[in-house]
Amino acid sequence: MFRQLSILIKKEFRQIFRNKSILAIIFVAPMMQLLILPLAANYEIKNINLAVVDQDHSTLSRDLINDITSSGYFRIYYYGASYDAAYETLEEEKSDLILQIPQNFEKNLVRENSQKISIAINAINGTKAGLSGTYLSAILKKFNQKINIQYHPQIAEKIKNSGLEVRSSLWFNQTYNYRLSLVPGILVFLITLVAGMLSALNIVAEKEIGTIEQINVSPIKKSNFILGKTIPFWILGNVVFTIGLLISRFIYGIEIHGNLLLLYFFVAIYLMVVLGYGLLISTFSETQQQAMFINFFFVMIFILMSGLFTPIESMPNWAQKITYFNPLRYMIEIVRLIILKDSKLTDLFPQISALIAMAVVFNSLAIWNYRKRG
């Protein structure tokens, strides 16, 4: 039985290593991506382009604009008196928001104690718009305080002595490293992509070429055949993960705070899940093209519903339930928690149970669905 298995594994490895270009794609492409892409993911909202319509031209309006730009979040793209011209820059995506200061702004403020300025934000990107509004409101609050001190000296003392200070400290990431969340996530995604795709294409390829008939008439056992298909890719997955881990440690400087053994234990189980998923697709499809499309469909869902790019908490309830069936979601959490926070097995109990359950279900379905005489 073991002799049979080892021969099968040898055969798979030979096939993998024979095809040099595929080997290159498996190793080089993911690594290149891991090296380049995390640099792209800076979501910090700064450099918000401002179109200012100043119809007051007073010292106060200039002070206000000055305070806004010196905050560091905003820069002025347009300054003038015409709303239409400002709107045009918004339409061309040159500016992100229009700030309009009305005529007699300063005069009316002194007289009525209250004034409005209107802000129109391009909200197609809702997050950016929301944050821009928040930043501006915060700046305005400070500005209000400043002018109160200036215009009402009688309460100036009181204002100066009051105020709420929110002291915030960032844990696990003192150096403001933007790559901390993305690198482990992309690493997990890449091993999913490579391992899932290879195993999904594998049995189908034998079906398409016709060699599966030969295996079917040989005395190879069903379980041995599946294992022989799985183990080589499992090893490859581990190798790719290790290289990626080295890149994240030595190129991105992400230190591994947790237990390496625990990490590899999880990787081992996760690869079982992914390979089981690939095999399942493989047994269901007739052609490689078909397998590829099904795989593409799920891979897209896996990555976009994993919480890597958008928080799971912000999805509607039914969509959050879908993420419970997404292995990538659990694995990204696990890798982040172990590497960055030194979480222990006991902290990761829900994730590990979900992964084990998926591994069992996918693999048994795949074996059950693979009919030797098919």
Next chain:
Amino acid sequence: MIFGMPIVQVLLFGFALSTEIKNTKIAVFDQDKTQESAQLLEKINQNLYFDIAENIRSDKEFEQVFKTGEKKVILNIPRGFSKNINNAEKTDIQLIVDGIDINLANQITNFLENIATDFYTKKQLQTTNQMVIKPEIRMLYNPQLKGAPNFVPGVMAMILLIVCVMMTAISIVKEKETGTMEILLVSPMKPAFIIISKAVPYLFLSLLILVSILILSVTLLELPIHGSLFLLFAVSFVYITVSLLLGILISIFTQTQQQAMLISLLGMMLPTLLLSGFMFPIENMPIPLQVISNIIPAKWYYLMIKNIMIKGTGLFIIWKELLVLLGMMGVLFVVAIKKFKIRLE
């Protein structure tokens, strides 16, 4: 199947994706335990963005709070909080934020700070008569700050690209693998015709996919199409052609279906996702990546679709982007024909 999958994806992502930080779970260490601190917590809990998930009893528990990855922030209210508020003296509260995802951490800090200062000023304003400048904020194009207007054009660009590239690449390489390509090559057909006839069916299929995506976006996701439909289709036509040409190119350089698929999926998916601008703002990237992003067709298509559908702009604003795509189309076509001929010899 090729038809149904993209549609399911657009719908799913259109509903599910949003970078807003709704329902972020926070842990609270309330050392003050007064009416005021309870009021502040109540206010935070009522906010759509936050859910108070845990009350901590001691600062020794801080570390453990973050270990499961569920809670993202600890709010620490010191003793004397209410006394300071009522006497209008300087008060402070502490936020400890899980900094792994800096983007998220920044947003959380900002929102919580806003709620807290708002709470504080409301308490103070009752006692003094101060001058205020109030911002009157209007959200243009997307008043409810939904995720769909941003994500649907992006997902659309991505799905069309990958489907087109993969379909053409695989279909041509398959002919190579099975040997039927030889027959085509010895026939009196011109190489250009072989290429075109390979691409045209997929062009129509992609346009059909596009139509169904658009219908569903308008009816189910309530996305507007403010601009001209004709322009929308013209632009999509160019984009789809570019994608098909990319697929043809890949098929020319590869020998087996597996290679073609690995390249189309590995090489296209992440770069398109990350560099086209719909996930992460391009202006924040390092300069080399900003330069690279220019060769991603999806970036230009995404910009145009967003403008046409949601803002309703016309050709006079997006002609530059369209020109870039047309340029890509020309270059790819020439390269494809050149390379195809070489194989003949």
